[in-house]
Every structure is written in structure tokens, then in C-alpha cells.
Amino acid sequence: MSQHPPVVRLLLLAAAAIVAGTAVTHAQAPAALPLGKTAAGQVTSRAATVYRFTAQAAGVLTVAVHAESDVTLTVTDQDGQALPEGSSDRDLYGSGGNEQVSVTLPEGGEYRVQVALLDGSSSKFEIGAGWVAMPAFARASDPDRRPTLGAALDIGRSHEDKLDGDAGDNWDWFSITAKTSGTLTVILRSVNDDSPDLALELYTSDELAKPSVRSDDDLQGNTTNESATVDVKAGQKVYVKVMGASGNPTGSYRLASSLIQ
Ligand SMILES: [Ca+2]
Ligand SMILES: [Ca+2]
Ligand SMILES: [Ca+2]
Secondary structure, eight states: OOSOHHHHHHHHHHHHHHHHHTHHHHOSSOEEOOBSSEEEEEEETTBOEEEEEEESSSEEEEEEEEESSOEEEEEEETTSOEEEEEEEOOOGGGOTTEEEEEEEEOSSEEEEEEEEEOSSSEEEEEEEEEEEEOGGGOOOOOTTOSGGGSEEEOTTOOEEEEEEGGGTBOEEEEEEEOSSSEEEEEEEEESSTTOOOEEEEEEETTOOSSOSEEEOOOGGGOTTOEEEEEEEOTTOEEEEEEEESSSOOEEEEEEEEEEEO
8 A cells, every 4th residue: 555645646636637637639539429319428617528429421410418507519620620610609598508509521530529618617418419421511621621731831931822611611721830939920911802801810739729819800901911929939830720700711811920039
């Protein structure tokens, strides 16, 4: 037996808390999403409760949750990025714990469903899902649909790109690696009158579930124009998400970055 069991126990509890705190993106083998039935779950304010779902083909996934407290429901890709129309905080029937989403999965593969708590420290819930494989809904895969698939950009060099919402290209991911520490600023600018209303998000490589900073400020009175700034260390990688601010984004934009030491 250990000579200091209370200390050992405390350390184990601390380690468990650290693991739980990072559970949103690094959960060990999340439970399978219950299909055609409901299952009981629990969520705490420390981390979302995550389920996994493997689609064999494109199709439609519907998920419903009923919780005692106010929760949100989100369907994400395997990097933890919400799918278009994949987030719900609708508070159905006037109850913050009732949420439902129905989302098109554009290709087979791994997906995640997250139940996150908005109110209080802990809540029990019921969750259930339905799946209809609909291979005809498959769309050409957006090559930079996830952060880890985006092109690497050089600081100081301007880059022109475009979105095409009808073709399933609702956002573009890029990465920028800082060679020195300093303040990294990324800006978006319109290319022409057809440039879409954009939002800009910056993520640090250790936290892909939520942005460090988001801009939808429509600078200079232009809905395309955005700017976001984040402090970086030497060698740090920052992921950049360019996305439609609303609806179905289609059109060209220009992106540039600068680093002030
Ligand atoms: Ca809610
Ligand atoms: Ca894209
Ligand atoms: Ca905007």
C-alpha cells in the first residue's frame, strides 16, 4: 500500500480533471451515437460530451437531445469544426434543454456530435439520432474543408481565393507559421463588387474547437473586409478560417498577413 494514499488520490484526481478539461477535441474513443433509440448521458460545464458517428456515404443525420439544463447541440467533422446548419440552440418548446439538428453529411467518414452545457455545472440528458444514407447528396469534397488540410501561407504575401457555397465550398482553411514571436495580423479584402460577406477566424494549433479571435466587423463599410490579430510565439502555427458571414457565400477575396515583432 502507498504511504501517502490521500496525496496519490489527489494527484490522480488532478490528472483526471486535466484529461476531462481537454475532452472536447481529444476525447479517448467517444461513445457511439445512439441510432433509432435514445441513450442517457451527462454533461458538465468543464467539457462537452462527445459522440462519434461513422457515415458510410453521404446522407442526412438528425439528432435530438432533451436535457434538464440549457444545452447546445453541434454536429462537427473530425477536427471539431461545426458543419453548415450543424449547430442548434433553439430551445424547442420554450425549454433550453430541447435541441434538434438535421444536417447533410456531404461524404462518408468520421463525424462528431457534441452536447455542451450553457447553464449550471452539470446536467443529465437523453440523446437519440436517425440516419438516412443518401449517396446522391454527395458533393465534391472541398479540398481545404478542415484546418489540417489547408494551404500554408507566407507572412507578408497576398493570396487571392474564392468561395462557392453552391458547390459545398463554404469556407477555406489556411495555416501561417510565425518564424519569430510577435503580433500576427490577418486581413481580408474584397476583390470586386461580387465579393461575399465574410467572417475571419484565427485558431492556435493547440485549440481547434474554438477561435482565439473572430472578426465580422465589415471594415471600411465593406462586408468582405475583416481584420484579426493574435499574439504568437516563434515557430507557432496559426490556422485561419475564411467563411461566409451568413447564407451561401460565393465570390472572390484577398487575404494578407503581417507580423510585428
Ligand atoms: Ca439551448
Ligand atoms: Ca474551401
Ligand atoms: Ca463581414
